[in-house]
Amino acid sequence: MPALGIAIVHQYERGVVFRLGRVRGVRDPGWCWMIPLADHMRKVSLRTVTLPIQGQQVITRDNVSIGVAAVAYYRRTDPVKSIVEVESVETAINQIAQTTVRNVVGRSKLDQVLSETETLNADIQRVLDVTAERWGVVVQLVELKDIELPQAMQRAMAREAEAEREKRAKIIAAEGEALSAGKLAEAADVIVEHPVALQLRNLQILSEIAVEKNSTIVFPAQFIESVRAIERYVDAEAAAAHRNGASAAGR
Structure with missing residues (x-):
């Protein structure tokens, strides 16, 4: 149909028209006229794209090597920029996302990575959004979905958690003994009388x-x-x- 001068754009798309190599405008959903042989249309989807960020080894600020994987959600907001400013939006977002995840996690300590995940997600999203804006893309959400710890670190953290529980149990038992001793002393005074x-x-x-x-x-x-x-x-x-x-x- 483009050879006949008619193009159809779906509801979730926008059509960027090039006339003799130059951008001539953006077509809204529906059908539109085109000049045969002179006009060329590239359709851009505005739907949200799910981008898995493959796992990679990252050394944290306290020198612990961990595996980190994430997922990002983005969508194109400027059809012209997403075509003219970058060759492949998908590849560009994927590469910058991997680099940003590695940099942000590498600047954090292991405890921060495990306990302040939401803060790290916000930092990664903010960096990606600034970069992707030049490409007509908005990064809607970034989530760290998989954090792999070394086996030795897992065992150390398990021992630490167990020691913390034992400490709390001993403190509670000691408080109970102290309270019980006080009550027994009061009872002994009553029995003496x-x-x-x-x-x-x-x-x-x-x-x-x-x-x-x-x-x-x-x-x-x-x-x-x-x-x-x-x-x-x-x-x-x-x-x-x-x-x-x-x-x-x-x-």
Whole structure:
């Protein structure tokens, strides 16, 4: 159909018309007239392009060699520039993306690469966008999708994480012991003032053990001494009540 002077441009395309080698304009979607033999149209897609950035070895700022792969999304916004300013947009974006990823990751430490991925993505996108603007391209998004660590580094990080968990567990256990010791001290003060409380606690423990009905309970000598202490306490209380009653009667 171009030989007949008619060209059809799809909705997602724009047609750049060259007349005798010079740009004569951009055609919108639909059909358009062209001068046979004089006009030549190159169609440019405005759809978003997914560009995988192949993995490459990068040495971080703290001298750790890692493998990094990424993916970029871009689209053409200026059909004329995307044809006139660069020979192949796809190749140019791919090469500059690989270089930018290597440079940005190489300026960062390993901890930053692992924990601040969003910041690195934004830095890579900003550098690519400035360069690609001259080619009529907008880089919409860049994502680091695969970070490979050496086996030795993975084992070291696993040991570090395990040590950190053990440290937190010991701190929590120590805090629990300190809290428990304080409560036991308070309970001991109460028991000293009220010996019956110790007996009640012993009876409570025996009651809990007896629920299972499969245990043999042995009363230690301390239990007998506790019973005697209770008897002395009851006798002392009865004597004090008797003395108080006698004093009241004498009055």
